[in-house]
Amino acid sequence: MNHINIGIIGLGTVGSGVLEIINKEKEKLFTETGIQVNIVKICDKDNSKLDSKFHSMFTSNWKEITESKEIDTVVELIGGNTVAYEVQKSALENSKFLITANKALLSEKGQELFALAKSKNVEIGFEASVGGAIPVIRSIKTGLVSNEFLSLYGILNGTTNFILTKMEEEDMDYFEALSLAQKLGFAEQDPTFDVEGIDAAHKLSLLCGLAFKQKVSIEDISIEGISKISKSEIKQAKSLGLRIKLLGIAKKTEQGLELRVSPIMIPLDHPLASVKFEMNTIYFETSYSGPSMLMGKGAGSLPTASAVIADILYYAERKINKNSALENNLFEKGKIASSKETEARFYIRLKTVDKPGVLGLITNILGKNYVSISSIRQNESLNEPVELIILTHKSKAGNVISSIDEIDKHKDIIKEKSIYLRLEDFN
Amino acid sequence: MNHINIGIIGLGTVGSGVLEIINKEKEKLFTETGIQVNIVKICDKDNSKLDSKFHSMFTSNWKEITESKEIDTVVELIGGNTVAYEVQKSALENSKFLITANKALLSEKGQELFALAKSKNVEIGFEASVGGAIPVIRSIKTGLVSNEFLSLYGILNGTTNFILTKMEEEDMDYFEALSLAQKLGFAEQDPTFDVEGIDAAHKLSLLCGLAFKQKVSIEDISIEGISKISKSEIKQAKSLGLRIKLLGIAKKTEQGLELRVSPIMIPLDHPLASVKFEMNTIYFETSYSGPSMLMGKGAGSLPTASAVIADILYYAERKINKNSALENNLFEKGKIASSKETEARFYIRLKTVDKPGVLGLITNILGKNYVSISSIRQNESLNEPVELIILTHKSKAGNVISSIDEIDKHKDIIKEKSIYLRLEDFN
Known part of the structure; x- marks a missing residue:
């Protein structure tokens, strides 16, 4: 026996x-x-x-x-x-x-x-x-063995996904949702590890070895948590047909592996957007199997x-x-893309005074930095500052960030630090 | 070597x-x-x-x-x-x-x-x-080995999912969407096998053995295809926050395994609803791992x-x-629930004349058959017949079907064969 x-x-x-x-x-x-x-x-x-x-x-x-x-x-x-x-x-x-x-x-x-x-x-x-509970490691090691991974997007941390879901569904602000998560045992008393994206980054680094056959340490990953996400961004996303998720992302690019943990806006009708509360998900695209997603309880x-x-x-x-095939977990260092060089669509929220010339100044700065605007919206408002929402076409992150830095220097017209988020439409 | x-x-x-x-x-x-x-x-x-x-x-x-x-x-x-x-x-x-x-x-x-x-x-x-491409069989056999399966819902046929997606997104009727699917190579010239749910039933029977450790043949499964789904149902579903999917379903009930392939309305924000075009998905609940979903390309x-x-x-x-553990595929026959005895929520669409007493007659027949109404809606209309949409609470399928048969006998008030669909809210 x-x-x-x-x-x-x-x-x-x-x-x-x-x-x-x-x-x-x-x-x-x-x-x-x-x-x-x-x-x-x-x-x-x-x-x-x-x-x-x-x-x-x-x-x-x-x-x-x-x-x-x-x-x-x-x-x-x-x-x-x-x-x-x-x-x-x-x-x-x-x-x-x-x-x-x-x-x-x-x-x-x-x-x-x-x-x-x-x-x-x-x-x-x-x-x-x-x-x-998701059999993701086994699936990568055996079920997808012939494939090359092209990209991987994971909702890898249940605490943050719970907080974001509550913020949207029950109109809570970040701290309300966090303290509810703590009360229900979904968040630690010191939630830093989860909400700042470190736990997700640990998991992403483990997945990346297996998926991309490349050694990835947490230092290689651009990490941003959800603590800066406000109700206002959640609502804006919704009105744009989008939803904010904290994603761990690894993407093959010509510059190397793009590695990131950060809040991302994704289309409401993308399968990742339907992953709620404490559920975890790994979505990926490979050379042969096409897009796939594995979802399940990430903790408990x-x-x-x-x-x-x-x-x-x-x-x-x-x-x-005793057979060691399919069980290699040791990988060599590979090329990692610099975060600023990576390209993405961006959502930008600016709070400006309501004066002629403001829009011209902003669009000029973006244009000069090769950031091309896909849509722009300013809701009518009686009070200043007015809120300006810009969606960009695919642009270099570094260019978007320098544009915003430059725009924010105009303290006469910009009334609050501008916010940007990556937008992923999976195209 | x-x-x-x-x-x-x-x-x-x-x-x-x-x-x-x-x-x-x-x-x-x-x-x-x-x-x-x-x-x-x-x-x-x-x-x-x-x-x-x-x-x-x-x-x-x-x-x-x-x-x-x-x-x-x-x-x-x-x-x-x-x-x-x-x-x-x-x-x-x-x-x-x-x-x-x-x-x-x-x-x-x-x-x-x-x-x-x-x-x-x-x-x-x-x-x-x-x-x-979805590693579902390996996941059931190894990743979930300690679990008892409670339910399994699959979008198991890409052709029908493609047709339903096109009908909704591009306002096509069934035959338009089918012939587009044929043109693109997603449907055979004789599409019976796919559109009538037989292919999905074959796959469901294979999954059920592994998941429920019970021998299931296609004869044990209640099979209904999508050829009766019209644009009107697609739209009604949408206005109710629902979407129609052809699901293969296996559920443990006290009466035995409930087995079905049929079009089902599901909430728009359920992960299964986000599975579009030719993608396949298996969603399941087990004793320990909780709800999980595996999605990917089902063909190609x-x-x-x-x-x-x-x-x-x-x-x-x-x-x-040479080791045969985890590789048993031989199962004994188990208990199968009779389709009529199974319980579900139902969507019912009636086309009636616009006269006093009609609503009373219909609700009486439903009540007599223990079918309890969750919501009822009649849109204002200048022309007869008027469309009456009823959502029921969980009711025995047999009772719902006999109610509808009885209602449809009133040719003086019912102007077209009534339609019913199961509604799955995953609660």
Whole structure:
């Protein structure tokens, strides 16, 4: 009989979900895969949260798992990059297969850890680290193996997608929506990691290796969060048939890989626009398979546990047969496009005085910087400042930004710092 | 070195795509998977469409492939259920791994063919048979292995989705959109198979086995096509914030599996509503992973070939190591819900005379049949008949249909056969 002995380290949200599902579905998993999953040891700081029937397996010393002769596969679900780093290194050094949901650690130290795994002839499963329940890593590695990736757009962070959805649907401002997200447990007390786009960037860096076969670190990514998005932008977007999403974007360009995490306006009828609340999505275009999208729950106890267990069984099958095809995670550095050189359509919002000549001045500055205007709109208003909305044709980001900097210097006519957002119409 | 020798039978749209990609990407595939794919023989009726560099591999006798000692894996891309059936049987009898995109044959004869494969200790890969490029079969088999499926909704046929999209976006009627689809190659000259929902039902039956671990044949599915959908329904749907999609649906109910292919109205802001033209999608809910959606190109030469090649390599890796876990495709019959017993919300369109008492009569008949009305609308009109739009609360389909039959008998007030459609709000 085929079986696998696992040790789980970390009993937070995801760890307790893994324990719950394996315990409940042991028989089903065996019937469907032919592999019996035995939980041998469970480690956490203390066993207070642990059902008493598991107390005999409990240890507070993670080395009893990573160094155990009996255990084949270590499931690291502590998260973060301190203890978890020690745990992962020790597990691999002891030639254990490793399953994890730890995107921050793999984004930072992945190259070292994957190399260590390779040298020990073991493998690391990290399906749960990107897109929670969505089988995106497996799909890229196997389902799309013949394809070259051309572009990838991800809604990779549930917290920010929840906030943006609430802002639009319930007319909340950013801070209201954020504190609701905190109350409901979708956002941490210190939300910086999520709202400033860092979590999304960690995930994007992991996806990019696999999709573009190129080593990407978080430093290569232009990162912008959603904290500057106001109700007013949300409404403007809507009136233009658009919706604002925080997207992680990777695009092959002649200048190299364009890498960005930032709020982007997308057409309301694009499938990405329909992804609401805490859902995550990866949309991509490849050489042969055409545009595709994978959507699902990006976080939460059971959805993430579902991906962890899929990995446990997938790698158990590989371990039993030992074959390393399709499992390379080590990539070389490639060309990265400079953010300013990338091209996009832009939405620009200016607050100006209502005087003759203002429009001429603005359009002149844009024209001089090779930014071509696709549409311009000024709503009638009795009070100053008046709001001017400009949509551009595809233009170099650097040119758009210098234009706005130049426009904003005219303090006599510009009454508030101008705002710009990229607009993605997927054409 | 790991390698696999394949023979391709059938050089139509998909077959020539497979040949093109393998020929172009041979080196990439080897680098990324460690497996070298050798095309040993190619079979079609004649070699007129075949690039001369492949002529030395050509045969018009498929037995030279299925019975070849040299070949490990037969790629059957003829389609249909006549010659393809003989080819598949012969390949399996000769202990070849089999890769195919043939949904009609697997839906009809899958149980026999999967059993034959099992008895010969070989496997059948059919990722390309459902959802083209979308890695849906692999995702169900591995990524979601711990989950119980609760429901599955698929846009499984690109032709009908193309027609419905054109009808809405360009205000075409059904026959205009159909003939455009034929002109563009999205529909066959005899479109019955697609427009009457049979192709979608074949695919649904294949998905249901894997998702619900239950044998489903096409006879178990209530099938309705899109040929009765008129411009008027498309417009009504839109004005209600809804969109009509041809969905393949499987839902666990207390009465058994509810199985249906039919046009359904869905909310405009549901992700399924954003799936346009020839795209395919599978949306599902499971016990742990929550709602998820996989979208991509459902047909076409290169997208389908991309899935065929993913299967060739996936099974090559399995073949080299021979392990049958996760590859069961044989299921027992389970409980199937009777279509009339299933519950849904309904959209009903009646054309009536404009007289006192008409509304009373209609609502009485519905009430008597336990059909509860959620909203009712009659637009002001100078001419008879007037159009009455009713949305119901969740009601038994059988009750709704008997109500409408009874209402339609009142020829004095009902001026045209009434129309009903299911309405899915995913709640």
